[in-house]
Amino acid sequence: MRVRSLCYFLGEALKSILRNGWMSIASIGVVAITLLILGSFMIISFNVNLFTQDVKEQVQIVLYIDEAAGEETRLELERRLVSHPKLQEMRFVSKEEAMERLKRKMGDQAYLLDGYEGEEDNPLRDSYELRTIVPEDITAVAKEIENYPGVGYVDYGSGIVEPLFQFTGLIRLIGLAFMVGLGVTAVFLIAHTIRLTVYIRRKEIMIMKYVGATDWFIRWPFIFEGSFLGMIGAIIPVLIIYYGYQAAVFWIQSNIHFIPMMPPQDVTTEIIKLLLPLGIGLGMLGSVISVRRFLKV
Amino acid sequence: MIEIYHLYKEYERNVAALKDINLVIDRGEFAFIVGASGAGKSTLLKLIIRECLPSKGTIKIFGRDIARLKNREIPLLRRNIGMVFQDFRLLQDRNVFENVAFTLRVTGASSREIRRRVPLALGLVGLKEKAFKKPSELSGGEQQRVCVARAIVNRPAVLLADEPTGNLDPATSMEIMNLLHDINVRGATVIVATHAKDLVDHFQKRVIVLENGSLVSDQERGVYINAR
Numbered sequence: 001m002r003v004r005s006l007c008y009f010l011g012e013a014l015k016s017i018l019r020n021g022w023m024s025i026a027s028i029g030v031v032a033i034t035l036l037i038l039g040s041f042m043i044i045s046f047n048v049n050l051f052t053q054d055v056k057e058q059v060q061i062v063l064y065i066d067e068a069a070g071e072e073t074r075l076e077l078e079r080r081l082v083s084h085p086k087l088q089e090m091r092f093v094s095k096e097e098a099m100e101r102l103k104r105k106m107g108d109q110a111y112l113l114d115g116y117e118g119e120e121d122n123p124l125r126d127s128y129e130l131r132t133i134v135p136e137d138i139t140a141v142a143k144e145i146e147n148y149p150g151v152g153y154v155d156y157g158s159g160i161v162e163p164l165f166q167f168t169g170l171i172r173l174i175g176l177a178f179m180v181g182l183g184v185t186a187v188f189l190i191a192h193t194i195r196l197t198v199y200i201r202r203k204e205i206m207i208m209k210y211v212g213a214t215d216w217f218i219r220w221p222f223i224f225e226g227s228f229l230g231m232i233g234a235i236i237p238v239l240i241i242y243y244g245y246q247a248a249v250f251w252i253q254s255n256i257h258f259i260p261m262m263p264p265q266d267v268t269t270e271i272i273k274l275l276l277p278l279g280i281g282l283g284m285l286g287s288v289i290s291v292r293r294f295l296k297v
Numbered sequence: 298m299i300e301i302y303h304l305y306k307e308y309e310r311n312v313a314a315l316k317d318i319n320l321v322i323d324r325g326e327f328a329f330i331v332g333a334s335g336a337g338k339s340t341l342l343k344l345i346i347r348e349c350l351p352s353k354g355t356i357k358i359f360g361r362d363i364a365r366l367k368n369r370e371i372p373l374l375r376r377n378i379g380m381v382f383q384d385f386r387l388l389q390d391r392n393v394f395e396n397v398a399f400t401l402r403v404t405g406a407s408s409r410e411i412r413r414r415v416p417l418a419l420g421l422v423g424l425k426e427k428a429f430k431k432p433s434e435l436s437g438g439e440q441q442r443v444c445v446a447r448a449i450v451n452r453p454a455v456l457l458a459d460e461p462t463g464n465l466d467p468a469t470s471m472e473i474m475n476l477l478h479d480i481n482v483r484g485a486t487v488i489v490a491t492h493a494k495d496l497v498d499h500f501q502k503r504v505i506v507l508e509n510g511s512l513v514s515d516q517e518r519g520v521y522i523n524a525r
Contacts, residue, residue, distance in 0.1 A: 005405055019390065207386055210346070211447070212376035213403035214369065 005217075013224035020197050024229060027193040031233025031282060034186035035275050038179060039241045042271060045175040046262050052168035054260050056135035059164075061142045061156040063128040069150035077150040081128060086141050089131040095124040125152055136165055186282055194226055194283070195290035205294045215295050222287040230283020234275045242268045298324045298455065298486050299345065304354035306340055306510075314340040316510045318354070322488065324454070327481040329497050330490040331521050332507035338490035341507070342457050345488075346378055347371050359454070376404055379448030379485075381477075383460035385440045387432040387447075393419065394428040397446045404451060418450040422476060438469035445476055449485070456480055458489045462496065470496060494521040 017024045063081075065074060081090055093101075099122055103110040116122055130145075132138050142156040198205070208218050246264045253261065304318040315337045322328055330338050343349050344356055347363050356363050358374065366374060387396050397418055398411045406414070419425045422442040432440050441461060448456055458477060462470035474489075474496050481487040491497065497504060497520065504519030505512065514522055 002405065004407065008402060203386065204388055207388065207399065208403055209372075210375060210380050210386075211400040211403055211451075212372040212374075214372045217372075217403055217405075 005220075009220040009224055012221035013228060016197065016201070016221065016225050017228065020200060023193070023197045023200070027197070027229045027283075028233045028236070030189045030193050031186070031230055031279055032236040034182060034189060035234055035279055036237035036240060038182045038186070038278075039237050039271050039275055041175065041178050041182070042274065043241065043245055043262075043267055045172070045179075046267060046270070047260075048168070048171050048175070050260050050262055052164075052171075055164065056168075057131075059131075059135055059138055059157060061130040061132070061138060061145070061154060063130060063145060063154050064125045064152040065127060066150055066152040067125060073150035077148055078128075080148055081130065081145070084141070084145070086132050086134070086137050087130050088133040091129045093127045093129060095122050095126050098124040098127065183278070186278075187285060191286040191289045194222070194229070194286040195293075197225070198222060198287075198290040198294060202294050205291070209295070218295060219288065219291050222291050223284050226283035226285075226287030227280045228283070230279040230281070230286075231276065233283070234279025238268070238272055238275055241271055298322060298326075298359065299488075300355075300357040302355045302357075304344070304356060305352045306337075306344060306349070307352045313510050315344075315507075318507075318512050320505065320512065320515070322486060324486055325481070325484060326503060327478065327487045327500070328489070328503040328505055329500075329519075329521075330488060330505045330507060331492055331494075331497055333492060335509075336507040337510040338507055339459055340510075342380075342459050342488070342490055345455075345457060346375055346380060372403075376451060377453045377455065379451075379453040379456040381441070381444050381448050381456065381458035381461045383463035385432070385437075385444045385464075387440055387443055389432050392429050392431055393424060393435070393443050393446075396432065396443055397450050400447050400450050406451075414450055415446075418446040421449070421479070422446045436469075437465050438472060441465060441469075441473050442476065445473070445480070449480055453485065455486045455488070458487070458491075460491055461489060462491065462493050467495065471499075474500065497521040 065077070069077070078092075081087060099113065099117060102124070103113055106112065130141075132141050138156050139162065142154050145151065146154045205218055242264065245267055249261045249264055252259060299320070299322040301318055301320040304315055304320075305313065306315040307313050318341065330341060332338055340349075344351055345358065345363075347366060350364055359377070363374060388399070391399075394415055397415045401411045401414060416425060416428070419428055422445050424439060424442050424446065427435060427439065432443065435443065441464075445458075445461075456477070461477065462473055465473060470493060477487050477489060478500065501518045501520075503517050504514070504521065506514040506522050
């Protein structure tokens with residue numbers, strides 16, 4: 001493309017945007033609203049992911065060692081746990097430590113435990129706290145190590161862990177469906193709106209064809225117009241989401257402390273990386289689809 | 298320059314718009330194509346600018362069978378054929394200068410070229426003073442002159458006019474026809490589709506008569522024959 005033509009195309013695109021003022025505003029509005037919904041949903045999904053990630057990381061297997069197990073069996077058990085490919089972290093908790101924890105947990109009522117503290121009197125067991133590399137593996141791994149010699153019993157929050165994983169999986173699926181649905185809707189809406197601006201200029205396109213314009217010569221201004229509208233339509237939701245999310249994070253963190261939130265900077269970067277190319281792409285795609293029908297002269 | 302052999306055009310099955318047309322128009326000729334509405338005049342012009350393809354037969358322009366042009370070659374063909382319409386087809390939101398410059402812009406002409414050529418074309422049609430008026434501020438005759446200027450500004454070898462005087466009063470029609478004649482004298486091949494009998498008779502040029510899609514008469518220095 002020659003520089004002269006490029007200038008002409010950009011000029012035509014800008015002129016057309018200004019000439020079709022209301023139509024341009026409508027197109028920008030459609031893109032902005034669609035991308036705003038999409039972006040908001042992305043934020044929710046980011047944070048749900050963060051939250052479930054957080055919960056998952058707290059999921060662990062507690063393996064209580066059989067009191068009857070001898071020194072030999074205990075060493076063998078430790079060796080097997082360390083070399084297990086699906087486990088990433090293990091921590092030995094002696095029964096004294098377990099007692100300390102229990103006391104701390106009971107707070108004011110810790111006196112009830114007086115008398116259970118001695119080496120012989122402690123009813124608690126030595127244990128290992130284990131984490132799997134992939135949180136979803138927890139059930140399988142727990143069932144496997146249950147049968148190792150020297151294991152008293154294994155606790156991994158069965159009955160809580162499985163539904164949680166099912167729930168987070170479902171949320172992620174719904175989020176994905178929403179995003180795909182909104183994306184498709186956006187392309188339709190934008191193609192439709194831009195088709196109107198193309199329709200207004202169908203006479204111009206026809207004359208261009210008669211005086212010997214190539215199809216690409218006709219297309220380029222519309223493509224620039226579409227991508228420009230798409231870009232503005234993407235910048236608006238990015239700004240709204242940036243400031244809106246900052247306010248939301250501030251409010252939530254000063255009112256509900258324990259909910260982990262993605263930092264606004266990270267979210268904005270992610271949102272820009274997605275929405276800006278998407279807006280420009282949607283605008284271009286809408287233009288190309290719309291012009292095609294009018295090129296057949 | 299334009300050679301047409303056994304040309305047929307059907308828009309729908311078995312409804313013939315043109316039947317077995319044979320015609321050769323030489324470089325520098327001036328020809329009228331006459332006939333009642335629906336006789337096939339416009340169809341013939343549309344086929345010449347490759348707006349549609351023949352159902353059968355051949356059209357050669359500048360020695361090339363235009364049915365065999367690749368899609369990207371069609372614009373190049375049209376840059377060599379100027380087109381004037383009954384309804385002018387000017388862009389209402391642009392002034393006269395920009396309407397005429399349009400033809401040059403699509404070919405990627407430089408703005409220097411445009412500033413040089415557009416006034417020449419406007420001078421030729423006598424509208425130099427109205428270059429910065431909008432089409433809506435012009436009379437019908439003046440609008441048609443703009444249309445002619447737009448068609449000739451890149452000096453095409455052929456100028457096609459489809460009922461150029463259809464929307465104009467007799468005096469203005471004569472002016473436009475004189476203008477087309479001038480352009481022919483300057484070297485362009487001019488083909489005018491019309492049913493304006495007075496004008497055709499006045500100019501005493503080649504007259505090709507179409508009736509119901511068939512060529513019924515083709516005379517040098519002819520007059521309008523009302524076949525029916």
